Amino acid sequence: MTRSREKVLADIMVLIFRLNGRLLEQGDRLVAGLDLTSARWQVLGALALAGRALSAPQIAEAMGITRQGVQKQLNLLLEEGxxxxxxxxxxxxxxxxxxTGLGEHRYAEATRRCDDWAAVLGEGLSDEALGMTETTLSTLLARLQHPVPPGPV
Amino acid sequence: MTRSREKVLADIMVLIFRLNGRLLEQGDRLVAGLDLTSARWQVLGALALAGRALSAPQIAEAMGITRQGVQKQLNLLLEEGxxxxxxxxxxxxxxxxxxTGLGEHRYAEATRRCDDWAAVLGEGLSDEALGMTETTLSTLLARLQHPVPPGPV
DNA sequence: CCCCTAACGACAACTCGTTGTCAAATGTGA
DNA sequence: TCACATTTGACAACGAGTTGTCGTTAGGGG
Structure with a gap:
């Protein structure tokens, strides 16, 4: 055996912490000039994906963060039209x-930039590797959201 | 084909954002009672892994964040001894x-709790899936840290 | 040897997320 | 119908990270 499973898990956690930071950083850079930030962009994404108007708590639910955090961004997005x-x-x-029309336009532009960038980012990674990574991460997330199903804590 | 590579990448990014939040939350819960938080715990981890005394900028380098962020935690960790x-x-x-001796003791206890928890978290995930996930994430991180090697931006 | 740059700690301001409280609106059960 | 729990927006406080500035210290080239 190479390393214990715990070690690999720990490495994955550290990678997630760092990726989170770098992704937000690159995301901000990507949508700079569109009067957007990563956080605002995500709110627009929730609305675009839903395809209908949502309340603040619904957006928060979709994004997996609290309603207060979403509300703060919404108030700013309102001011910007x-x-x-x-x-x-x-x-x-x-x-x-x-x-709004402006919002749809900006979101479409952000999506275009993101797709171009993602294509470069994923170059050389096999479909299998990407698919397995997605599956694994989503399993981990599910277990984290429902505290830890079995076991005496 | 199932979905475009861009879609899978986008899903992975969203998963990373959410996992980041949940991991910090569970991490805080895990070391509560040890007078630690996820952030302070990570600083102790950098020192423990290095096996020698480090300066604040060296810790920041190891953690992938800025020296100011580390300094803030160090000042608090100093007060707590x-x-x-x-x-x-x-x-x-x-x-x-x-x-300090107290620090080593607390870090050891945190590590023990984390290993137990990680074992439960990783149950049922194959070594192959975990390994491939780690490899993929670390490739993505490398590309994010060195802005995007080729291509005209 | 001196000057200039880089690195460092301290401090302040900011972003984005969290929690908690309060008051108003909603929904439900007796 | 009325009482009560839940949901919601507004607001404040906090945690953790970022950037930027300032003054000091280290290190290198003229």
């Missing part, structure tokens, strides 16, 4: 948010 | 930092 409020028929004080 | 300053023969104003 990339999202707009719509009345929520089922809640008076909690409006829905949708992309 | 888990690390101590040592004179740096090659720099008067930049001391070296080393684990």
């Amino acid at each position: 990339v999202v707009e409020r719509r009345v929520n028929p089922s809640h008076e004080r909690s409006p829905l948010y949708a992309l | 888990v690390v101590e300053r040592r004179v740096n023969p090659s720099h008067e104003r930049s001391p070296l930092y080393a684990l």
